Amino acid sequence: MALSERERRILEEIEDALVRDDPRLARKVSGVGAGKSHHPRGWVVAVVVVLTVVLLVLAVALA
Template sequence: MSLSGRERRILAEIERALERDDPELARRVAAINKIEAGGEGFAREPGERLRMWVLRHVWVIFWVGALVIMLLLVAVLTT
């Protein structure tokens, strides 16, 4: 069931009032709406996606390095 034009205008007024009075709550509500609409997820800070990408790659490099060291130790100890 869709909203009437009057109902959409009232909701838009409520949204504007919320953004004006409590921008943090408005940001959170927008993030929830985005998640429910199948969006990308909770709104992130501008550089957070890059930091998470770097962090994941650092962990991968760490574990690959640990594996290489373990394999080298096994090779040295078995000869």
């Protein structure tokens, strides 16, 4: 199921806030690094996905 334009914008805002608030965590979960082949543990990815879904649902519910 594809995200609507509004949902994509909200997700982008969440991602931007993560980069601003905790750039180190953002680098870890995005897999971006200076040539590192580090892969985040599955539970880290799961937590980020769950938090993102919860924040999207809250954003839609409060809009």
